Amino acid sequence: MSLTPRSWRNTKIAAAAAALWAAAGTAALALPQNYEIGFQPANSPVMEQIESFHLELLYIITAVCLFVLALLVYIVIKFRAGANPTPSKVHHNTLLEVAWTIIPVIILVVIAVPSFRLLYFESAIPKPDVVIKAIGKQWFWTYEYPGANAGFTYDSLGLSDADAAKAGKPRLLGTDNEVVVPVGKVIEIETTGADVIHSWALPEMGVKMDAVPGRINHTWFKAERTGVYYGQCSELCGARHAYMPIEVHVVTDAEYAEWLASAKKKFAALDTNVQVAAK
Numbered sequence: 612m613s614l615t616p617r618s619w620r621n622t623k624i625a626a627a628a629a630a631l632w633a634a635a636g637t638a639a640l641a642l643p644q645n646y647e648i649g650f651q652p653a654n655s656p657v658m659e660q661i662e663s664f665h666l667e668l669l670y671i672i673t674a675v676c677l678f679v680l681a682l683l684v685y686i687v688i689k690f691r692a693g694a695n696p697t698p699s700k701v702h703h704n705t706l707l708e709v710a711w712t713i714i715p716v717i718i719l720v721v722i723a724v725p726s727f728r729l730l731y732f733e734s735a736i737p738k739p740d741v742v743i744k745a746i747g748k749q750w751f752w753t754y755e756y757p758g759a760n761a762g763f764t765y766d767s768l769g770l771s772d773a774d775a776a777k778a779g780k781p782r783l784l785g786t787d788n789e790v791v792v793p794v795g796k797v798i799e800i801e802t803t804g805a806d807v808i809h810s811w812a813l814p815e816m817g818v819k820m821d822a823v824p825g826r827i828n829h830t831w832f833k834a835e836r837t838g839v840y841y842g843q844c845s846e847l848c849g850a851r852h853a854y855m856p857i858e859v860h861v862v863t864d865a866e867y868a869e870w871l872a873s874a875k876k877k878f879a880a881l882d883t884n885v886q887v888a889a890k
């Protein structure tokens with residue numbers, strides 16, 4: 612059992628998942644599929660490590676369960692009433708008691724080391740290429756692209772079933788104004804809430820960050836493949852919690868520059884900053 616989160620298994624799993632995904636013909640549209648049992652394919656360094664850690668835990672818990680099951684079967688058969696007319700009165704075994712204390716502690720330490728390594732990897736944000744502020748509101752997201760070469764803000768609302776079908780977007784996941792980010796760049800997401808606590812989540816990037824009123828939380832991802840990625844608000848925030856989806860388009864640098872130029876014009880009239888400040 613390797614303790615390195617970025618072990619060879621990472622690349623192997625990611626490659627297998629990507630191959631399966633491509634075979635399913637859904638490479639460009641990344642969203643949950645029927646009858647899936649695993650994660651959606653990883654598309655960021657953080658999600659790759661989450662998958663790898665998840666698999667390590669799966670090995671450990673499988674071994675623990677099989678061991679306990681084997682012990683139970685052994686005891687049920689060996690110490691059954693039929694074979695033991697006079698019950699044994701044995702109690703206390705120092706060696707056994709020390710062992711069943713120490714071994715679980717060792718297992719927990721083996722789990723804790725990669726767990727903390729992953730936590731630190733998630734929280735140490737590399738120098739970002741793009742910073743986007745996601746503001747959760749009842750019940751939609753407002754995005755701000757701050758900085759000299761952006762400086763605009765816009766609302767992103769979930770689509771009605773009819774509008775989603777018309778736009779060719781998945782039901783309850785498509786939005787009217789998507790988030791656009793360049794591929795292979797470090798994207799820092801700052802989250803906050805304008806009214807209650809929301810959560811900005813994007814499963815394929817391994818991102819799920821609470822958006823809390825009165826504070827800014829930071830998270831990041833670096834998409835390795837272009838495509839359309841969907842997420843949802845993941846903190847129960849009221850009646851229309853299920854209707855504030857997240858749609859992220861990962862595009863090439865050239866497409867991003869093009870979008871940035873058009874978005875600056877398109878969203879110039881909107882100034883939700885004022886609205887946020889007033890609340």
Ligand SMILES: [Cu+2]
Nearest residue numbers: 809810844848
């Ligand atoms: Cu919400």
